[in-house]
Every structure is written in structure tokens, then in C-alpha cells.
Amino acid sequence: MNAFEVGGLNIAKKIKDYYDVIIIGGGPGGITAAIYAVQGGLSPLVIERAIEGGQMNNTETIENWPGFKTISGVELSERMAEHARHFGADSLNSEVTSIDAEGKLKKVILETGKMIEARVLVIATGANPRKLDVPGEGVFSGKGVSYCATCDGHFFSGKHVAVVGGGNSAMAETLYLLKIVRKITIIQDLLKLTGDKMLQDRVKASGKVDFVLGSKVRGIEGDEKVERLLVEKSDTGEQISVDIDGVFVFIGTTPNSSLLRGKVDLNRYGYVLVDSKMETSVPGVYGIGDVVEKEVRQIATAAGDAAVAMHHAILDHFD
Amino acid sequence: MSEKLLDGEIRKQVEEIFGNMRSEVRILFFVDSKRCEFCETIEKLLDELVELTDKISYDKITAGSTEANDHGIEMTPAMIPLTPEGDDKGIRFYGIPSGHEFGTFLKTLVDFSAGAVPEISERSLERLDSIDDPVDIKVFVTTSCPYCPKAVLTAFGFAFASSKITASMVEASEFEELSKKFRVSSVPQVVINSSRSFVGAHPEEEYLTEIMKAVTG
Incomplete structure (x- = not known):
């Protein structure tokens, strides 16, 4: 409470x-x-x-x-x-x-x-919050796609979520979600994070976060709720699928x-x-x-x- | 006795807010003696609020009683504020109104003390007038959600204006089963007649349009 x-x-x-x-x-x-x-x-x-x-x-x-x-x-x-x-x-x-x-x-x-x-x-x-503007985002808004960690983090207790973005907001929200979720995958279009170093260090020190850098989210998929993200490597164009239970978007x-x-x-x-x-x-x-x-x-x-x-x-x- | 829920600073602010209450508001507080994890906290909260004003009182009512059934209360903890005339305007609080929802609760009590008069546009009042069948609005919230109070208060305004509308604040973490049933994963989620739902604190006109869609099917 x-x-x-x-x-x-x-x-x-x-x-x-x-x-x-x-x-x-x-x-x-x-x-x-x-x-x-x-x-x-x-x-x-x-x-x-x-x-x-x-x-x-x-x-x-x-x-x-x-x-x-x-x-x-x-x-x-x-x-x-x-x-x-x-x-x-x-x-x-x-x-x-x-x-x-x-x-x-x-x-x-x-x-x-x-x-x-x-x-x-x-x-x-x-x-x-800016939206990703990718297929599936609208359909799954409120069904696993969120733009407010303090509002919705509770619903992902013990789950694996993606955080899209690498700036200050993404780092701060990741730190908040880390107290609730099991695992976080950070997806960032640039090859490095851009948030303050102090925040980055805390995120990395948690040991519960992995990173997919230099990659863009191309789609959000699932049956009735979000199940995976379609992610494209910017350099090779290779597409991978990342299984997650929810996605938090902090891209400006x-x-x-x-x-x-x-x-x-x-x-x-x-x-x-x-x-x-x-x-x-x-x-x-x-x-x-x-x-x-x-x-x-x-x-x-x-x-x-x-x-x-x-x-x-x-x-x-x-x- | 354990320490108070409301600290000195908050008590001062609450007292100031209650200074605006006109007539007395009675709250029907529904509890389930067998399993109700959060009933005790609400009772403590109500006791502390009653200390701060003589304009609030509450009745503790057991779930399953005739009075609970008369008001359609099927889950606890629940609270129904009544107007000074004793009218049930269809407003329900399910769960502890803590965090940002505490402001919602206080504002609602002050509104009730003034007779629960809707503060909405003429146009909305006309649209609400056309509703003939009962409409149930559940607003799922978490107490750390800054957009939720607005979504709840807008629904309450509609219920003030239309005797056909029941509007409930449902604290999602306390009513997990219900939240799962309606697949709540973002708040505020507004569920209308258990059939239609949307996420977000829409402005009054858009909000009402969603409700009218559920009404006309």
C-alpha cells in the first residue's frame, strides 16, 4: 500500500x-x-x-x-x-x-x-510519451504495452519485460521495474545507452538486465496479450524475436x-x-x-x- | 495502538479540505469478517478521518447482509458515500483509497457534502439524460498512477448526473481476480457493463462517447 x-x-x-x-x-x-x-x-x-x-x-x-x-x-x-x-x-x-x-x-x-x-x-x-509506431502497438496497448512503469509495473510482478529506450527515463523506469519484475531486456536503437552514467551503472549492477543494442523494434506480437517483440539489428538487418510478457516504451x-x-x-x-x-x-x-x-x-x-x-x-x- | 496511517502534515491538509464540507456525509463501509485483508486498514483510515471532522460518520456493514445486497455489494472492502439526504448516487470505492486515490476519496466526500452535484457540461448532461438502462462503470486503478484520479472522478461525475449509472473505483492490486478477468495490465482501465473497455483518462466528452457506445451496443 x-x-x-x-x-x-x-x-x-x-x-x-x-x-x-x-x-x-x-x-x-x-x-x-x-x-x-x-x-x-x-x-x-x-x-x-x-x-x-x-x-x-x-x-x-x-x-x-x-x-x-x-x-x-x-x-x-x-x-x-x-x-x-x-x-x-x-x-x-x-x-x-x-x-x-x-x-x-x-x-x-x-x-x-x-x-x-x-x-x-x-x-x-x-x-x-512518444509511441513506437510499429504494428501491434495499438492493439496491445493496455494488453502488455505500457508507457508508465509506476502505473502498470504492478501487473508484471515476477515477469520478463522489455524496456525500449536508453535515455534517462528508460534507465530510471528500469530501476523502478527491477524491484517488481524478474528480468528486463533493454532494447535501444543506438549502439550505446545515453542515460546518465550513474543510472546506467545501477542498471548494469542489478544483474537482471540484458541489452539488445543497435536494434529497432519492428513489431509487437502475441495472441490475446503481448508475447514477443520483433527486433531488427540495424547493421545487418537480421530480425530476431524476443519473448517477453510486457513492453515498456520510453523513447522520448x-x-x-x-x-x-x-x-x-x-x-x-x-x-x-x-x-x-x-x-x-x-x-x-x-x-x-x-x-x-x-x-x-x-x-x-x-x-x-x-x-x-x-x-x-x-x-x-x-x- | 499502532502508529497512525495519516501523519501530522497530511492530517493538517485533510482538515483544511474538510473545512469545505457543508452537510454531513455518511459512509456505508462493507466488510467481510472471514476474508478481507484490507478491511482493517480502511476501518483505521475511517476512524482517523472521523477524528478530523464532525461531518463524516460511517456504518460498518457485513457483506451478505440485506443492506449489502440492497446496494449490490458483492465484494469487500467496499465503501458507498451517501448524500446528506441519505441518497446512494451509485458511487463505490473498492479497496483502500491510498496513494493518489486518497485525493479522489477526499474530493468525493466534499462533493457529497454539497449534495453530489455534477460539474459537467450541459451537453454531457443532455447525453446522460438519454440513458434508460443501467450502466456499470468500473475504473481499475493502482494507487501510484497519476492519471487514475481523473478517470475515476469523471466517471463519478456521470453517476452524479444519471441515476442509471453506477461508478466504481477498483484498486487493481486488491482485486486481482477481477483484474485478471478484465485483463487489466494498464491503468486507468475503464470497463463499461463488463463488455466494453478502454485505457486512459479521457476528457469528459470522449469518455462519455465510449459509455454511449456501450449503451447503444
Whole structure:
């Protein structure tokens, strides 16, 4: 049984019809923006569709956020949300169905149909796990294909699973799964892992992980649930079959930017384009965190984006 | 007595949340005295919550009793919150609402104290109005799943709006047999009328579309 988490669910406050700043997305970027907004004398609302903390909630331990040598993703999420609440930032658990970013007053429409207005919009919608895009992935989604180890790891107790990917997320999730599953096969398209060395070393030291490097997953097969992966060696083109009970995919992310299509400039992958003030092509609309076009997507960079965005938002859009 | 389930920090936050409760909510808590691994933990949790507010009370009811059968309770531990008027809105918690589901549980209690009024769009209300036959929604969760509370609360909103709908949170690890029966391997998995299912916390409109598909067959 897990500890009891109160979570970022907004239970207390009545949501108003106007806020100085509406922040869409309650990950580390969105929460930091809310804190800076309050401290700058503005009233912010954070709208989060799942749970405050965003992708941090999927991370078992975080070891690169200063002030905590090691902290669980859930706890850091809680602490950040509590920090924003403490300063009086409002938050709301809802999906945003559309925005109208034209004009001085921006409009946000919620799934309930309610409209809220704001002078400044901060897009902090983050990113979702990228899919493999191979035959069988859709059919077996929820039948052995997963993108969230903390959510679904439990169902693979004592089993052999594949982890696809070799970056930081793949390493961290592997370490989490190692406590539950019997064996893990890591499949990575490059010839080496790209995650932090400290994490790689821990994965290798477990003795329960084997590696299929320089190989691409070409298909997911099974009868009623996942039974094997079809894997192709990139150099020789040779195809092998790997028997597994489940597959966890951690090969990067795609931006949650469908809300913004046709509203602000995006790059061809859908990431939001911003200037050095973190402002998008539309004045008064800022983009921060994983949804923005950039090289490094970390908790620290999301928080950094938020500080920059709010600094300029306060200077440029409020008297 | 062993140490508390809720530590001081959490108790403070819960108290703050309960400060928003308007009228009293009674919880029907169903237990099976013979085999119910997790009943004790829930009872302890309820006792600790009752200490924090005078707006919550609970009745312990044995599975198999007339009252349990009247509410259609076939497995334990189960909890049914009742509105201040004593109405069963079709909301069920199967298993311990710990981890992220604790927030779900607290929010639900606060919602019930305000009469379990649905916070959903006019359009969804109209669609729900057209449902004539009973609909059963089971949302399978794990307590470490950050997307699950949303999937549960959306289903609860539908049940608030339609007397035909029963919506349950099912903690997958405590109900392994049932999870196996519905082949749950990713959460949240939403099972409608034991026939149709989908994985993920869909937005309200899409979610309801899935339910309507199950209803119209």
C-alpha cells in the first residue's frame, strides 16, 4: 500500500471568471510560474488535467533537483503544489478544450464549458510519451504495452519485460521495474545507452538486465496479450524475436500542443516556438517546459523557463 | 495502538479540505469478517478521518447482509458515500483509497457534502439524460498512477448526473481476480457493463462517447 497523498486536487477554492495569469499545465514549470506570478503581485490559476507535478509523478526518485539529494517524484510534486498553494495560487483539475489567444483578454474554455479569462496565458502543457509506431502497438496497448512503469509495473510482478529506450527515463523506469519484475531486456536503437552514467551503472549492477543494442523494434506480437517483440539489428538487418510478457516504451516525448495548433507558431514536430523571453508568436502567450522547442527537458529547465517567462510577462503586460 | 496511517502534515491538509464540507456525509463501509485483508486498514483510515471532522460518520456493514445486497455489494472492502439526504448516487470505492486515490476519496466526500452535484457540461448532461438502462462503470486503478484520479472522478461525475449509472473505483492490486478477468495490465482501465473497455483518462466528452457506445451496443 502506498502512503496517503492529498494531491494537487483543488477542493477548496471557488474558481473565478478572471485571473491575471492562467497557466495551462501543473508540472514543475507551471507551478514555478504560479509562484513567480504571486510574488509579482498577480493572481494566477493553474489548470491541470491529471495531477499536479505532471510527469514527475511517474518518476520514482529524482536526484537532480537541488535541495533534495533524493526525493520521490510524488513527494516533490506535492511539495511544489503545496508551495504554490501556500502563496495563494489557485489551481483547478480540468481539461482545457480550447483557447482564444487573440486580443488583450485571453479566453480559456474548460471541458465543463466554463470560460475563464486572463491577461496572460502560460502554456506549460508538457509532453506525453512518444509511441513506437510499429504494428501491434495499438492493439496491445493496455494488453502488455505500457508507457508508465509506476502505473502498470504492478501487473508484471515476477515477469520478463522489455524496456525500449536508453535515455534517462528508460534507465530510471528500469530501476523502478527491477524491484517488481524478474528480468528486463533493454532494447535501444543506438549502439550505446545515453542515460546518465550513474543510472546506467545501477542498471548494469542489478544483474537482471540484458541489452539488445543497435536494434529497432519492428513489431509487437502475441495472441490475446503481448508475447514477443520483433527486433531488427540495424547493421545487418537480421530480425530476431524476443519473448517477453510486457513492453515498456520510453523513447522520448511528443508535445501536448494540439490545443495550440493554428493559434501560436509551432515547429514541424508540434513543439511551441518561443523567443528569448519565452513568449510565443502571440503577445501575452508564453510557452515553458517540455512543450517548448529546446534541447534539454528537465525539471530544472522547466522551472528556469517559468522564471524567465513570468519576469517578462510582469514587465510587458502589467502596469 | 499502532502508529497512525495519516501523519501530522497530511492530517493538517485533510482538515483544511474538510473545512469545505457543508452537510454531513455518511459512509456505508462493507466488510467481510472471514476474508478481507484490507478491511482493517480502511476501518483505521475511517476512524482517523472521523477524528478530523464532525461531518463524516460511517456504518460498518457485513457483506451478505440485506443492506449489502440492497446496494449490490458483492465484494469487500467496499465503501458507498451517501448524500446528506441519505441518497446512494451509485458511487463505490473498492479497496483502500491510498496513494493518489486518497485525493479522489477526499474530493468525493466534499462533493457529497454539497449534495453530489455534477460539474459537467450541459451537453454531457443532455447525453446522460438519454440513458434508460443501467450502466456499470468500473475504473481499475493502482494507487501510484497519476492519471487514475481523473478517470475515476469523471466517471463519478456521470453517476452524479444519471441515476442509471453506477461508478466504481477498483484498486487493481486488491482485486486481482477481477483484474485478471478484465485483463487489466494498464491503468486507468475503464470497463463499461463488463463488455466494453478502454485505457486512459479521457476528457469528459470522449469518455462519455465510449459509455454511449456501450449503451447503444
